[in-house]
Amino acid sequence: MKRYRTIHYGLGPIGQELARLAASRDSIEIVGAVDIDPAKVGHDLGEVIGLGRELGIKVRNDADALFDETAADVVVHTTGSYLKQVWKQLEGIINAGLNVVSTCEELSYPAAQFPDLAQQINEMARANGVTVLATGVNPGFVMDTLALVLSGVSQQVTAVHVERNQNASSRRLPLQAKIGSGKTVDEFNQLVNAGKVRHVGLQESVYMVAAGLGWELDNYEETTEPVIADHQIHTDYFDVAPGFVCGVDQFGRGYINGEAKIVLHLRMYLDADPAHDKIVLDGPTRLELIIPGGLQGDRATTAIAVNAVPRVAEHAPGLVTMKDLPIISAGR
């Protein structure tokens, strides 16, 4: 079996779970790790990710030197959601001639917000002979890729609705914090206005779906409201009393001629019930697809990022999105 050599850039909760999964795969050989956290730098990666064994790989904070010294195929990048914040890191990876699988939400379909930068990344990737993909469960799978896959058996799609009710109680601390758990409604709204409470990626999913269907949107709108706890909620990280915020209720809508043609509705909240993912394609024959319970975000995101490694390593150079790649299936 061919083995792909990976460098893991970012060892937050997602990066750690991803590295644990990669370490379990016969098809992957971990050859490097990067993080800026002084508590991690210099330690063995196996120890940092709680693997219970050493991997013989020290976590480093000098990414560019690591890329210079290490023969690798793909850098798995999990340092941030905002493209402009991680752009310099990506530039370093690409210029080092390494392929990229990132979980950066805004990179999943960068043409949505940054068409010029998307073109620049594409040109830089081609010039360096590398492939750049960002993926994850959402954006990257359940609200965009899977809707497009389902549309393949539709004779005509007139509108797309996706509803994702995600139970945040089983998610990692940063996510439970990001959705405003335990805040008052006023505090929540202030955080929303400051751009601090928001799931990133609905806009990218809306534009990816539109592109996949050959639709040109003339407007995009997003709303973010709190979900209010109606009972005492207890998780590993938060206790939320009734009347306080326990999550986020977010809509992303893509419009054509004033009509909302793509409507993505994401609710991530503690004790969500029912939790599910649901895709509805309107048309002469309505199509519906349900994932009971919903895909667990961290597990699904780390899975698809690791599963994407061989596809990205083998793909023609350039910036690619999930709608451009052949099926990414579970690897071994």
Added chain:
Amino acid sequence: MKRYRTIHYGLGPIGQELARLAASRDSIEIVGAVDIDPAKVGHDLGEVIGLGRELGIKVRNDADALFDETAADVVVHTTGSYLKQVWKQLEGIINAGLNVVSTCEELSYPAAQFPDLAQQINEMARANGVTVLATGVNPGFVMDTLALVLSGVSQQVTAVHVERNQNASSRRLPLQAKIGSGKTVDEFNQLVNAGKVRHVGLQESVYMVAAGLGWELDNYEETTEPVIADHQIHTDYFDVAPGFVCGVDQFGRGYINGEAKIVLHLRMYLDADPAHDKIVLDGPTRLELIIPGGLQGDRATTAIAVNAVPRVAEHAPGLVTMKDLPIISAGR
């Protein structure tokens, strides 16, 4: 918008619905039609497919001459389920330098039964610079492609189960006949033994899923049993009394080390209840996906075949399967 020129080879019920759908698309221009039925040859295609308007295209029975005389991009081929029966037709299309989208079930993953022929088709396609794909709802989508797509968000798949309960009451006459509607159990079993009652394609789906997951099967088994009517059933084509056969209950199982790792269970019967498609991926995190009601076979098959036309026309030459192609989404 780029337009793809299609020739429609086969004008049975599926071929007719497919041509009607193609005629409704801005992205497709129908440039030819072939059938052997004397009742259709020489008539306008629009009339033959019940379009309510003429298309200015006469149905012909001389495929090779038509290919010679007509500039086209893709031949949409719907003449049969068995590869050896349609192979000469495919050879004619490929040697004429035309791309192929076929609904031939055994061509959807020909390496399952005919690895040598699959290689021959691949070489012939490359030599002629054309792309050859067979697709449909099943095989081609719900029991193979969609299962592989879902596996992309799985950290580890240990077994695949797909259950398709299709309501045959709303299907075309040949399908209702093919599943043994109205027969006695003895008659049904005789037809099964003669190879006349059988949904073709489970084996192809099992092998496609195995290949997508990187699994090597060491055995494949298929069983076919009747579904017995428990009430009086009335469709447009059949009346079935209780105790008589109203459909087929078929399993395809792929084994590794004696364990059934891929189990596809297809039940197509009149008045099926509940009708649904359901995919379950076993593993540390079990994943389930449901299409309530199930994909209607004719509509879904014609949809994905028409939606595949641009992908096939643009793809690198060779024999391809659904697991090799980028997402096929609904066209316009």
